Amino acid sequence: MFRLKTMIGLFAGALMLTAGISQASATELRIASGFGDNHSATRALREVFARKVEELTDGRYTVSVFPNSELGQATEMVNQAQSGINFGVYVSSAFYNSQVPELGVTNLPFVFPDRETAFKVFDGPFGDKFKPLFEKSGLVVLGYMELGFRNVTNSVRKIAEPADLKGLKIRLQNNPVHIATFRQLGANPVSIDGSEMFAALSQGVVDAQENPYSVINAFRLYDAGQKYMSDTGHFFDVIVFAGSKSMLDAMSAEDRQAILNAGRLATEAQRKFAKEDEAADLKSILSHGVTFTRLTPEEREDFRKATLPVYDLVRERLGAGLVDEFLADVDAAK
Structure with a gap:
């Protein structure tokens, strides 16, 4: 009986040791972003x-996600x-x-015109042509995730026509097309990282910013x-998840393919999460007393026409x- 207990104890100890060695030998994949813990992309990853990577590689790789910059x-x-x-990294x-x-x-x-059109393009040959350039x-590229349609907020006045943007200092990402667009609309763009955006708005360094509802609400x-x-x-913006x-x-070829498969599955899940979150994010923003201006089709067309010179600029560049x-x-x- 004593011998049996001893053998069972040794066997259990061996299993624990093996598990410990296996866990210690797993390679950690660190993934970074400025998005928050509750953002659809962070949740999907x-x-x-993370779950699929560990499963498909039999625990040879684990994933740690570092959001919030x-x-x-x-x-x-x-x-x-x-x-x-x-x-890896997942950012705009x-x-x-x-x-x-x-x-x-x-x-x-x-x-x-809508997210469905955008993803037909990104998931097709045109989206594929960027992948060798990334490499x-x-x-x-492990996935083109949804960031969403970007919308203007500000501390000065409601925005219903291009002239309403004139003179506003607006925080933008450091993106040449974005900057050219808002200059064309008469605003004064200032490039500021997302990690510094809240402070810049609070302190009046800038009057305005533009982001999808998910970011406006999360921040x-x-x-x-x-x-x-x-x-x-x-703009309709995507999150490029890249490794x-x-x-x-x-x-190994097997593990590499496992990572690619996990990226595809996470991207599918993230897009679903983002679509589901949109209405809730808008509702949350409006519950804090924000004055919301919903543009008519005619007003939106005025903005589109006002930005047409940007297309020629991008053609040149x-x-x-x-x-x-x-x-x-x-x-x-379409």
Whole structure:
């Protein structure tokens, strides 16, 4: 009996030791972003990507997600993934300007009528053509997630026509197309990282900003003096979830494919989460006393017409062929 108990104890100890060794030998994949804990992308990466990576690689890899700009500003986090300091990053497409400037064509104002059209383009041949460009810069696209339609908020007045933006100091991402668009509309753009946006608005460094409802709500920008919001929907923005090419290339073919599969599943889940969250985010914003201006189709058309010169500017910067191909793809996807 004593011998049996001893053998059982030794066997249990061996199992615990084996589990400990297996856990210790797992490679941690660190993923960074400025989005918060409750953002749809963070949830999808923690709930789907992390689980599927561990499952599909039999525990050889684990995933740790660092939201809230814990690992730096957006451009720093992109560079960390490029160099392999961290495995991945999920930020707005605007923050990949240095790596893939051609991606800027998708930031044209008032180009996508709805999310369905946008994802037909990103999931098709046009979206695929950016992937080799990312790889040349040391990144692998694991998914085009939804950030959503961007809307203007400000502390001064309601925005219902282009003239209402004149003279407003507006916080923007460091994106050439975004900056050109708001200059064309008469505003004064100021590039500020998302981690510093709340303070800049609270202190009056800028009057306005533009973001999807999910970000406006998560950052509680209504507490930063943003009294007015309009559903301008001027840009449809995607989150590019990208991984380190050097780290992926060092994996076995099986594990690399597992990571790609997990990225696809997480992207599908994130888009679903984002669509479900939109109405709740808007309701939450309005519950804090924000004055909401819903544009009529005629008013939105006035904004679109006012930004048409930006299309010519982008043609000059990125090439008429790329712009025309993109616009043809959008038209075909409608």
